[in-house]
Structure formats: C-alpha cells, structure tokens
Amino acid sequence: MKVFNLGNTVTKNEFSKKLNLKFPLVVAPMAGGPTSPELVIASSEAGVLGSIGAAYYNRNEIEEFISKVRLQTQKPVAINLFIPHEEPQISESLISRAIKATEKFRQQLNLPQPSLLPPYEENFDEQFDTVLKLKPKVFSFVFGLLKPEYVQAARKEGILLIGTATTLEEALALQESKVDAITLQGFEAGGHRGIFNSTAADSEVSLLNLIDQCRDKIKIPLIAAGGLMNSNDIKAVLSRGAHAVQLGTAFLACKEAATSAPYRKALLATPDRRTKTTRVFSGRFARGIENLFMQEMEKHSDAILPFPAQNKFTRDIRGASLKNGLSGYLSLWAGTGQGELWTGSAGELIQRLFLT
C-alpha cells in the first residue's frame, strides 16, 4: 500500500509551495457567521490557508475584518466573494406566494410583514475594489467566472486566484480564464453549491468522480472539497490526484469559529448529521442539516424566489431564529461527512489532520 506522509508530500506540492504553506489545506471561507478573524488567524498561523468568507460584507466590513487579521498574522490569507449575477426580475404574484408560504414562520417569530427591494446583495465591484486595495495573497470566488479585466487587475497586484467548479465544464472554463488553482466542490460539500448557473439543476457529481474527470484535463492545482473530515479522507483525495484540500464543516465547531450557539448545538447533537441540498434559504442549492424550515418550505417550491432575492427575503427569519436560540429556522450548512466534530482549537485540528 502506498503510504502517504503528508508532512513530506507537501514540500513537493506546487500549490503549497506557491503559498508557502506547511500543509496543503484551505480552511473554507464560510460567509454568514462561522468565519471569524480568530479562525482565519489560527488557520494561517498553523501553516494552512485561512479564508475570509466576505460575500455578505460591504467595503468597510471587509476592511475592518482584515485589519483584525493583520494585527495577529502576516501569513497568507484568502478573501472570498460571490460572483454576481444579473438582478432577477420578480413578479408581484411570486412575491405574494413567497410571503404567504413564510407567513406562519414570521407569526411564530413575531416578525412584521416583510418588504423586499433590490439590491439583493452587496455591490461586487465595490467589494472587489476593496480586495485589490487590501492585496490578500489569494482571492477566491464561487458561482462563476471572474471578468477578464478583474483577472488582470488581480494579477497586477500579485493576488493569486482560486475559482470553484462543480463539474468538469466549469473547471475547464476556469482554467481558460487563467485562474491559478481550482476548488473542485463535490456534491458532498456543506454550504452553497458553486454551480455557475443559479437556476440550473445540480449535476450532483461526487468529489471522487470530479477529481477523476478533471485530473488529466486540468493543468493547474486542484483543491478537493466536500465531505472531508479526517486524515484518511485527505489522503484518499490527494492520492487520487488532488493537490490540496478545502474543509469547511470539520472546522465549524472549533473554538475560534463564530458558529452560533443553536447551529453548534445542532451540529454536535448527532454525529450522523442528516443533510440535504435545498433552495429554500437563498434560492440557490446549498447543503445543510435538515430542519423545520427546510421541511416545511420544500412543500412550496413555487414560492421560492430566485437567488439572491430569497436570501434577502429570509434574512429576518434567520435573524429572529438566532436571537431566540432556535435552530429550526436557521440555515445549518454542513457537508455529508459524518462523525463527532472537533471542539478544540483549529491549530490542534490541523495537527490531527496532518500529523497523526
């Protein structure tokens, strides 16, 4: 049997060398709560790439976050954003259906009737300008391709680019667009699916199949993501042809993660977490632990707004759920990986993943 000593293989690893990493690991960007400056600092200080999930932050929030990080570490970090899409046009009748389908949740949570106006997401151009100004070592992104002029601008500032693919076709398009590495996101992954077309069906390619499909056709480093929880999982994908791994769920219960209390409780309650992909929270497929909101809203598929409008539309419900310590209406993003989650420090988890 081929024995993998990850501690040694990394010195030969192109991706790690480019970023001067001790271990070929990216701690996933986790927008919407779990990403904290402390998690990013602990990850990068432990010799892996910490990522700032900045998609829901405006210019000032991104600057504030990174200044906290830079007080504690000078090691490489990534800033991660969502590639924007054309603003969806939403009919009055769809909004009425969405309001009706969510009425009982708002009543239960004492929330007023919602109003929904564009814009539905942060201004990407402003976010990207801020990234250029802050010059992180890496800019990573999901949901599509970065415009050629933005690729050039990042390159000019010496920022490495990592795109996200869920299929071979998306990986080929990213390679063509001249990114430096690609995160291959298998169907097992927690959080939003990186599918370029937000309204398309999910092709549901598993991580191992995706690596097999991309291994020979993609010439740049491949970062495997989805359901990876322990050192055996990591060894399996590295020996299959990935150059590095990206883990999200495994870090969600670490002490530095800003995962909310009810979310943490749901993650830790059952090691055999039952997850599903759903569009009910944001309008885009994402994988999380099945809860009341998911079960109820899945019955109203004709009342789900397109991404990112649904995300804005359900934000008050998630906010009130959090305030009341309830996990039933929260998006409990998690991958298919099973087992107890590590509740110690991120640094200890990284040691366990690579040195045991």
Ligand SMILES: Cc1cc2nc3c(=O)[nH]c(=O)nc-3n(C[C@H](O)[C@H](O)[C@H](O)COP(=O)(O)O)c2cc1C
């Ligand atoms: C809570 C959570 C939030 C996430 N947010 C983002 C994000 O903002 N940007 C991104 O590119 N990926 C995001 N992801 C997906 C991860 O990058 C990665 O694909 C996934 O965590 C890998 O699967 P795993 O959770 O089973 O390790 C998120 C994942 C989780 C669990």
